[in-house]
Amino acid sequence: MKDKKLSPAFLMPLFGFLLWFFAQRLQFFVSIFLPTDYPLLSIFINIFIEESLKLVFVLLSSFILAKLSMPHKTALLAIIAACTFASAENLGYLIAFPDSAVFLRLLYSTPIHCISTVLFVLAAFKKPGGKTIHKIAIAFAIAFLWHSLFNIGAWYLPAKWIVIPASILNTLALSFLFFLTEKTFVSGGYLHGRI
Amino acid sequence: MKLAKEASFVLKKLLIKDALLRLWHRLQYWLVILFLLYSSLLCAGFFIPYPSMVFYASLLVAAGFLPAFVFWPEKEEPFLDLVKRIDYKMAIEAWLEYKKGPLSLPIKKQAEETLRTKSDFYKFKKAPKPFITYCSALALAIFIISQSVSLYKGYGYSFKKIDIAKKSTIIVKPEIAQEDKIELSHSEEAVLNENIYSKKQKSFERSEAKIELSEDFFAGLPSEFLAEENNGSEKAQERSQGKGQIDSENSDTAKSPSESFSQKAAQKQAGTAGKKGIEEGEEAPNNSMAESGKASAKGSGQALQADPIPNYQAIFEKAYIDKTGKVAALAEKGDPAFFNNAITQYFGSFDLNISLNTSLEHSLEQLKHAWIKAMKEAE
Numbered sequence: 001m002k003d004k005k006l007s008p009a010f011l012m013p014l015f016g017f018l019l020w021f022f023a024q025r026l027q028f029f030v031s032i033f034l035p036t037d038y039p040l041l042s043i044f045i046n047i048f049i050e051e052s053l054k055l056v057f058v059l060l061s062s063f064i065l066a067k068l069s070m071p072h073k074t075a076l077l078a079i080i081a082a083c084t085f086a087s088a089e090n091l092g093y094l095i096a097f098p099d100s101a102v103f104l105r106l107l108y109s110t111p112i113h114c115i116s117t118v119l120f121v122l123a124a125f126k127k128p129g130g131k132t133i134h135k136i137a138i139a140f141a142i143a144f145l146w147h148s149l150f151n152i153g154a155w156y157l158p159a160k161w162i163v164i165p166a167s168i169l170n171t172l173a174l175s176f177l178f179f180l181t182e183k184t185f186v187s188g189g190y191l192h193g194r195i
Numbered sequence: 196m197k198l199a200k201e202a203s204f205v206l207k208k209l210l211i212k213d214a215l216l217r218l219w220h221r222l223q224y225w226l227v228i229l230f231l232l233y234s235s236l237l238c239a240g241f242f243i244p245y246p247s248m249v250f251y252a253s254l255l256v257a258a259g260f261l262p263a264f265v266f267w268p269e270k271e272e273p274f275l276d277l278v279k280r281i282d283y284k285m286a287i288e289a290w291l292e293y294k295k296g297p298l299s300l301p302i303k304k305q306a307e308e309t310l311r312t313k314s315d316f317y318k319f320k321k322a323p324k325p326f327i328t329y330c331s332a333l334a335l336a337i338f339i340i341s342q343s344v345s346l347y348k349g350y351g352y353s354f355k356k357i358d359i360a361k362k363s364t365i366i367v368k369p370e371i372a373q374e375d376k377i378e379l380s381h382s383e384e385a386v387l388n389e390n391i392y393s394k395k396q397k398s399f400e401r402s403e404a405k406i407e408l409s410e411d412f413f414a415g416l417p418s419e420f421l422a423e424e425n426n427g428s429e430k431a432q433e434r435s436q437g438k439g440q441i442d443s444e445n446s447d448t449a450k451s452p453s454e455s456f457s458q459k460a461a462q463k464q465a466g467t468a469g470k471k472g473i474e475e476g477e478e479a480p481n482n483s484m485a486e487s488g489k490a491s492a493k494g495s496g497q498a499l500q501a502d503p504i505p506n507y508q509a510i511f512e513k514a515y516i517d518k519t520g521k522v523a524a525l526a527e528k529g530d531p532a533f534f535n536n537a538i539t540q541y542f543g544s545f546d547l548n549i550s551l552n553t554s555l556e557h558s559l560e561q562l563k564h565a566w567i568k569a570m571k572e573a574e
Contacts, residue, residue, distance in 0.1 A: 073268040080263045087259040091252055098248065106258050114262035178265060182214045187274045190291055191206075 008065065009077050016084025019057055023050050023085075043155065047147045050085075051116055055140055057081060058120040073185040075121045082117035086110040104159060108166035111174055112150055116143035118177045122184060146173070198290075202307035209313065213277045218265065223327050225264040231334040232257050238341035240356045241348065250356040281313045511538045 027046050034042050062075045086109060094102045116139075123139035126132055153162045198206065236250050278287050290306035293299065345353040515537075 071268075076266050076268040079266045080260075083260045083263045087256045090255050090259060094252055094255060095248070098251075103255060103258075106255070106261075110259045111262060114266070118266055174262065174265065178218065179211075179214065181266060182210070185268065186214070186272075187210055190274055 007077075008061070008070075008074065009080060012077050012080035013084045015057065015061075016081030017088055019053050019081060020085045020088040023053050026053075039155070040152070043151050044148060047144060047151060050113075051140060051143050051147060054082065054085070054113070054117055055120050055136070055143075058117060059124055059136075062121070062124045071185075072125050073181075075124065076118070076181065076185070078121060079114055079117050082113045083110065086113040089113075101159060104163050107163055108150055108154070108170060111167075111170035112147050115146060115170065115173050115177060118181065119143050122177070122180060125184060198303065198310070199307050202310040205310040205313065209277065209281065209310075210274075213273065217269070217273060220324070220327075221264045221267060222261075223323065225261050227327050227330040227334060229254075229257050231330055231337070234334045234337035234341060237353065237356065238337050238344070240353075241341065241344045241359065244359050247356050247358065282309055284309065507538055507542055508534075511541050514541070 026049050030045055030049065031042060034045065058075065058078050061078050062072065065074050066072070086105075089109065090102060090105050093105060119139040119142060120136070123135040124132065150162070150166055153166065197203070232253060236253055239245065240250065278291070282288060284305075286302070286305040286309040290302050293302050342352055345351065345357065350357050
C-alpha cells in the first residue's frame with residue numbers, strides 16, 4: 001500500500017512555480033510603497049520576501065510530511081520546488097534579455113535558492129533535546145545574508161567579475177550542505193556520537 | 196561504545212566513499228537526462244520549426260535542476276546497505292545494535308577488526324544502472340541521427356538549434372542556378388553584368404571603408420608615436436623607397452596625418468573617377484583596387500595586374516608605416532610570430548564582415564535573378 005502513494009516529488013514543481021508567482025506579486029505590491037531613491041532597500045525587501053516564502057513552504061511541507069508518517073528526509077524534496085523557483089526566475093530573465101549570459105545565472109543564482117532551502121530543511125529537523133526555533137532563526141539569517149551578498153555583488157559589479165567567485169562560493173556551500181545532509185539523514189541516526 | 200580511532204577513521208572513509216559514489220550516480224542521471232533532452236531538441240529542430248527560445252529555455256531549466264539530483268533523498272537506508280555490503284559476519288551490525296552491556300568489548304573488537312580489513316580490500320566499483328545505460332545509448336543514437344540529418348541537409352555539424360526557415364531562403368541548388376544561366380537572354384545578361392558591377396563597386400567601397408577603419412585604428416596612437424612620425428618621416432621615406440616590394444603608394448607612407456588625409460581624399464576622388472570610368476565601359480575596378488592598395492600588384496610598369504588574393508602582409512605594412520613611420524621597426528624585430536599575430540588581429544573583424552556580406556549578397560542575387568525571370572515570363 002505504501003508504495004502506491006503519490007510521491008510528493010511530483011507536486012513540488014507546481015509548488016515551486018506558485019511560490020515564485022506569489023513572490024513576484026508580493027514584491028510588486030510592496031514596491032508600490034517603497035521610495036525609489038533607495039534601490040538597496042528594495043533589494044533587501046525582495047530577498048526577505050523570497051526567503052520568508054521558502055521558509056514557510058519548507059516548514060509547512062515538513063509538518064505535512066510528518067503527519068503523513070513520512071521520514072523527515074522526504075522534506076529534502078522541497079529542493080525541487082527551489083529549483084523550479086530559480087528556473088522560473090531564469091526563464092523570466094531569458095525572455096526579457098534573450099542572451100547566453102542568462103546561463104551564467106545557473107552558477108550564481110540557482111544555487112542560492114537551493115542552499116537556503118536545504119538549510120531550512122536541516123534546521124527544521126527535530127533532534128532530541130535540540131532547539132529547533134533557534135536553528136531555524138540562524139538558518140534564516142544565514143540564507144538572508146548569503147542571498148544579500150550575491151545580490152549586492154551583482155548590483156555593484158559586472159556579471160563577469162562576480163560569476164567566478166560566486167560559483168566557487170556556491171560550490172563550496174553546496175558541498176558542505178551535501179555532507180551535512182549525509183551526516184544528518186544517512187548515518188546520523190545510527191552513528192550519532194559513536195565514531 | 197565508541198570505536199577505536201583507527202576503526203573510526205576507516206568507517207568515516209567508507210561513508211565518504213559511499214556518499215561520493217551516490218553523488219556520482221546522481222550526476223550521471225542528470226548528465227544523461229540533459230544529453231537526451233539536448234539531442235532530442237536538436238533532432239526535432241530539423242523536422243519541426245519550433246522557436247529557438249524553446250530550445251534554450253528547456254536546456255536552462257534542465258540544467259538548473261542539478262541541485263535537485265544532488266540532494267534527492269534516498270528511498271532506502273544507504274548506511275545499512277553499506278554495512279550489509281561490507282559486513283558478511285554482521286560484526287558491525289551487532290556493534291550498532293548493542294548499545295551497552297557485558298559483551299560491549301568483544302563486539303566492539305570484532306567490529307573494529309572487520310573495518311580494518313575492509314579499509315584495504317573494499318572497492319566501490321559498481322556497474323552502471325540499466326536506466327543510465329539505455330538512456331545514454333538512446334541519447335547518443337539521437338545525437339548521431341541529428342548530426343547525420345544536419346550533414347545531409349547541408350548545415351554541417353550542428354551543436355545548436357538550426358533555423359530551417361532562414362536557411363531555406365539561402366540555399367540554392369547549383370544545377371538550378373546553372374539552368375537559369377543558360378536560359379539568359381541578352382537583356383538579362385546586361386542586368387546580371389550590372390549586378391556584378393554593383394558587387395564590385397560594393398567591394399571597392401568596402402575596401403575604402405577598411406582604409407578608413409585602419410586610419411581610425413591608428414588614430415588613437417600615443418603622442419610619442421606621432422612625434423616620431425614627424426621626426427623620422429624622411430628616414431621612413433628612404434627605407435620604403437628602398438624596399439621595392441611595396442607599391443608606389445607606400446613610398447608616401449611617412450606623411451603627416453594631414454597629408455595622409457589629403458592623400459586619402461585624393462584617393463577617394465580617384466575612386467569616384469574610376470566609377471565614372473566604369474560607367475563608360477572602362478576597366479576601372481581593377482585599377483581602382485590597385486590604387487587603393489587592397490590587392491598587391493605583381494610585375495612593374497604597364498603590366499601591373501591586380502592579384503585576386505590580397506596580400507595582407509603588404510596591406511598591414513602599409514597601414515602600419517603610414518601611421519608610425521617605423522618602416523624598419525618590424526623588420527628589425529625579426530619575430531615573424533609577432534608580425535603574424537598583428538596581421539591576424541588587424542584583419543580579424545574584416546574577415547567576419549566579408550563572409551557575412553557574401554552569403555547575403557548571394558541570396559539577394561538569386562532572388563533578383565528569379566524576379567527578373569518571372570517578370571520576363573509575365574511579359
